[in-house]
Amino acid sequence: MLSHKKNKVLIIDDEQDILDMLQYILEKEGYEVKVAHDGKEGLKSALEFQPRLILLDIMMPVMDGIEACRQMREAEELKDTIIVFLTARSEEYSEIAAFESGANDYIVKPIKPRALVSRIASYFRKETSGKKNNIITINNIVIDKHSYSVTVGDKKVTLAKKEFELLYFLCQHPNKIFNRDDILKRVWGTDVYVVSRTVDVHIRKIREKIGEQYISTVKGIGYKFETGS
Numbered sequence: 276m277l278s279h280k281k282n283k284v285l286i287i288d289d290e291q292d293i294l295d296m297l298q299y300i301l302e303k304e305g306y307e308v309k310v311a312h313d314g315k316e317g318l319k320s321a322l323e324f325q326p327r328l329i330l331l332d333i334m335m336p337v338m339d340g341i342e343a344c345r346q347m348r349e350a351e352e353l354k355d356t357i358i359v360f361l362t363a364r365s366e367e368y369s370e371i372a373a374f375e376s377g378a379n380d381y382i383v384k385p386i387k388p389r390a391l392v393s394r395i396a397s398y399f400r401k402e403t404s405g406k407k408n409n410i411i412t413i414n415n416i417v418i419d420k421h422s423y424s425v426t427v428g429d430k431k432v433t434l435a436k437k438e439f440e441l442l443y444f445l446c447q448h449p450n451k452i453f454n455r456d457d458i459l460k461r462v463w464g465t466d467v468y469v470v471s472r473t474v475d476v477h478i479r480k481i482r483e484k485i486g487e488q489y490i491s492t493v494k495g496i497g498y499k500f501e502t503g504s
Contacts, residue, residue: 282399283307285326287317287343288361289335297330300388301395314338318346321353328357328398333364333373341376348377348435355423355436357398361386367470374473375480377435381469411446413502416485418443425485432484437462441477445490445500454497474498 284306286297294310301308309324311317315338321329329347333340340360347353359380360373370381382394409420417426423439425432434442441462445453453461455471463469478490478498491501 283309283324283326283328284395285309285311285317285321285324285329287311287314287320287329287335287340288332289313290332293332296388297391300392304392304396306395314340314343318343321347321356322350325352326356328359328395330359330361331378333360333362333369341372344373344376344378351433354433357436359398361391367472370470371472371476374437374469375476379437380463411443413446413449413500414489416446416489418446427485434481434484438477438481438484441474442481442485442490442500445498449500449502452493452497452499457497 282305284301286294286301286308287310288294288297289312291312294312298308298310309320309326311320313335317329317331318338331340331344335343340362344358344360347356347358357380358378359382360378361382361384362369362373363384364370365383373381379398380394382391411418411420415428418424418439420443423434423436425434425439425442441458444458444462455474458474459469459471463473478492482490489501491499493499
């Protein structure tokens, strides 16, 4: 049995049969599960329930999933929550919008229940194994992987989880160029399908928060973190 305190899952979907099925499956695995029927209710539940992971649909009444995710990421208490879109929308622009709003992953329905359970367990394993006291200092940037914090000079910068992981990865290999496929494999993993455009979106958002001068675009190849040396 999993520790329910650390393994709370919130499911937000307007289809009751989906909610019932997922809740049943995940509770059998030992997760503490709460459900919500639209984005507004889901946002309220997330703030109160403090889940470790949120499964979120896109097309919902009152408030859609994209806006709900965006508002969740603006809440300090949810900035480290794993947010995964589970949706029938397979268009590239929907996926890009999801990642721009702060999602960690994007899964297209239908999905086999056992595969979903396995993926959720994988998210939690990665999160736990990654919590080591690893600090990188480059120029005036300090990146603490234990607390998922970034400081530029004397200013603390808040990054979404995948933004942080991407920045941390590039800073582990300063002045080395990585193409989009390399970054996707190293940061998102090989068991998750995301488009290469996702990397561009995350790089842009990181630059907006830490400054344009740190991550360079190498035309026709990819990206690198500049140390100035």
